[in-house]
Amino acid sequence: MxxxxxxxxxxxxxxxxxxxxxxxxxxxxxxxxxxxxxxxxxxxxxxxxxxxxxxxxxxxxxxxxxxxxxxxxxxxxxxxxxxxxxxxxxxxxxxxxxxxxxxxxxxxxxxxxxxxxxxxxxxxxxxxxxxxxxxxxxxxxxxxxxxxxxxxxxxxxxxxxxxxxxxxxxxxxxxxxxxxxxxxxxxxNNLLFRIYVPAGRLYEDELAKVLELFHDWLGSVKEQTVRQSGYRTPSGRVIEFFGEPGMNADVVSDELQEFAQFLNIIEDSATAEQMLLHLGVTPDRAGGLVSKYAKAARRVLVDTKHTRERMILEIQQQLESELIDELPDLSTAELGDLVSQLVPASPFAASPETRSLAAGQDGPSPTVNVQIIQRVEGIVAQNVNGPVTVGTPAAELIQLVRQFGDDSAEVLETSARELADPGAPQPARLRARQALKNFLLRNAARIEKSVYDNALKWVVDSVSDWLG
The missing domain is CATH 3.40.50 (Rossmann fold)
Known part of the structure; x- marks a missing residue:
């Protein structure tokens, strides 16, 4: 390249x-x-x-x-x-x-x-x-x-x-x-996309494996030259794709959606082969590619399924223990339905940067007592997004983001984790700091003053060591 x-x-x-x-x-x-x-x-x-x-x-x-x-x-x-x-x-x-x-x-x-x-x-x-x-x-x-x-x-x-x-x-x-x-x-270098995945986020490893498959797909099926790069820190990992001249992020978004559709039909080998033929793959290569991707995807999908089942069970047991006295008539089935709805079923859906690529994850919302919805959502968010050290400035800011961040809460939570990661690159931490500072300024009137002051001080001071 x-x-x-x-x-x-x-x-x-x-x-x-x-x-x-x-x-x-x-x-x-x-x-x-x-x-x-x-x-x-x-x-x-x-x-x-x-x-x-x-x-x-x-x-x-x-x-x-x-x-x-x-x-x-x-x-x-x-x-x-x-x-x-x-x-x-x-x-x-x-x-x-x-x-x-x-x-x-x-x-x-x-x-x-x-x-x-x-x-x-x-x-x-x-x-x-x-x-x-x-x-x-x-x-x-x-x-x-x-x-x-x-x-x-x-x-x-x-x-x-x-x-x-x-x-x-x-x-x-x-x-x-x-x-x-x-x-x-x-x-x-024609950066196509860069995502930060905090350590411990649900499907952290599975998302990385799916993106590796997607990188192979771009070269083997679409015959496009794309370089995959990235690095790990103790607190997370960065995944980057760089394209050849003429490629842009919109093209990659379309390609990712097409690849996600291919994975959805991968177990139907005849249909998957027809899709590859429609994309211009020669008949002598189509069967081999379907077999190759089916084997790799099957491993990832099985890992995803098992990880999700374990998480749903752990969350449900935690909630049942916490709510048994508050809501003795709580239906285990209703609680299970709600937890199942809230835990993403796809590695793409677990990351706010790639959620738009997930397909077929929507379903009817379960009818659950409104008293537990907020509790369930908070516990699911803690498990899906990964652990944070309780009592730290980042953890306290994440709580504010979950409370007041509305539709931007997940992206802002990732920003807080990236800002707290000393191994993340300077520009990324600066962007995270400014996003979080703007969030705090917008919500100053809704946050207790001492909490607001502590959060703002941490956000402002987080990168002062190398800015002077």
């Missing part, structure tokens, strides 16, 4: 020496543009984003950029630019004080005379460079950035929302540089 040379677009002052050095070393090129300009220039930037040879876009949004995005004068240019950005690999950076104020109660008015006009721009990056060491703190950040008026921030976010873009927040320039350097490294 050859490494891309790379052509990058940098928007805003984000192309630090470490970023440009990595691009130059690979033989790549980059161009720099600024949003400190009129709407017509934003449309011109969108034309660069359209280029077929573009490897990726690194863009930094300032508070003034948010004002521009929110203004009617930039409405069309915003739609054109960010619609195109969503179609390419991108890193969209914004300082946390711009998008998620440290104190949600502070809604400062727009400073006298401030406007989104380009002639009014302050070079905040030069200013920040002077305060990126020990002098920098949240109070200075808030004093510099202020807090965007709530209506401006929300208006800008509404303009960006239709494009499904992900904002990556940062606190210091050093963090932004780490994110940008990692983005260049990943796009140069």
């Amino acid at each position: 050859t490494r891309n040379s790379g052509f990058y677009l940098g928007v805003g002052r984000i192309m630090t020496e470490s970023v440009t050095s990595k691009i130059n070393t690979s033989g790549g090129e980059y161009v720099l543009k600024s949003l400190n300009s009129k709407p017509g220039n934003w449309v011109n930037i969108a034309e660069i984003v359209k280029r077929s040879d573009l490897t990726g876009v690194i863009m930094k949004l300032t508070g003034k950029d948010f004002q521009r995005i929110a203004s009617d004068a930039y409405a069309h240019a915003t739609d054109v630019l960010f619609r195109e950005l969503a179609t390419k690999p991108y890193l969209l950076l914004v300082h946390e004080e711009v998008v998620t104020p440290r104190d949600p109660e502070l809604e400062l008015a727009t400073p006298e005379g401030a406007s989104p006009d380009e002639d009014d721009e302050v070079d905040e990056d030069d200013w920040l460079m002077d305060l990126d060491g020990d002098e920098w703190n949240d109070d200075i950040a808030r004093e510099y950035f202020g807090t965007l008026p709530k209506e401006v921030r929300e208006a800008a976010q509404r303009r960006l929302e239709p494009h499904g873009l992900t904002l990556t927040t940062y606190k210091r320039n050093a963090e932004a540089s780490i994110f940008a350097t990692a983005f260049v490294e990943d796009t140069l």
Whole structure:
């Protein structure tokens, strides 16, 4: 597999020496543009984003950029630019004080005379460079950035929302540089996906084996060159796939779904062979491939079945012991049905990153006394996601995530485990920290103050040892 040379677009002052050095070393090129300009220039930037040879876009949004995005004068240019950005690999950076104020109660008015006009721009990056060491703190950040008026921030976010873009927040320039350097490294190598699997998560080994089979499938059946990589730490493992030029994450998602369908019919050899023939495999190879995958998949599926049965029995026995006094009339059958519904039946379904690939796992929800549903869900989550050391900051944060994380709870729990893993890579731990910090800020009013303060302190301090 050859490494891309790379052509990058940098928007805003984000192309630090470490970023440009990595691009130059690979033989790549980059161009720099600024949003400190009129709407017509934003449309011109969108034309660069359209280029077929573009490897990726690194863009930094300032508070003034948010004002521009929110203004009617930039409405069309915003739609054109960010619609195109969503179609390419991108890193969209914004300082946390711009998008998620440290104190949600502070809604400062727009400073006298401030406007989104380009002639009014302050070079905040030069200013920040002077305060990126020990002098920098949240109070200075808030004093510099202020807090965007709530209506401006929300208006800008509404303009960006239709494009499904992900904002990556940062606190210091050093963090932004780490994110940008990692983005260049990943796009140069054409990273297709990366998942973090905490040690002890249900089907940890089975998921790794299924992904190894999928890697073989891509080469043997689809004739695509994909490199599988990854590493273990004492607290988890990372699984990565890197593709040849032209492949992207959407292609891999489709391929994974197709592979999952193949595994679902693998025991029907005639049907499985027909699927391979339809995919272009020659008749003389189809039978051998079906036999090969059936043998490997059967081992994984048996292991999965036995692991699930053991877990369901353990959870059911635990619940029966705990609830015998509270609910003496509790039906063992009803409890068993609920536990069975909640414990994933597939390695894909046990991981939030791959759950969308699971098929045929939905069924009718059992009717169970509402008094036990929350208890059962909590115990199942503890068993499925793996153990944590009780009383540690990570464990306490995970409890908050399970209580207030709603649909994002599982992803946030994985983030907490990754942040607590000193062997995880810096960019991943930074992303986890920012996601968890945003979660805490959003839910500050719902969390007891002492608990909130302790959780926030742990999240903020977790990577301070190498950020300085």
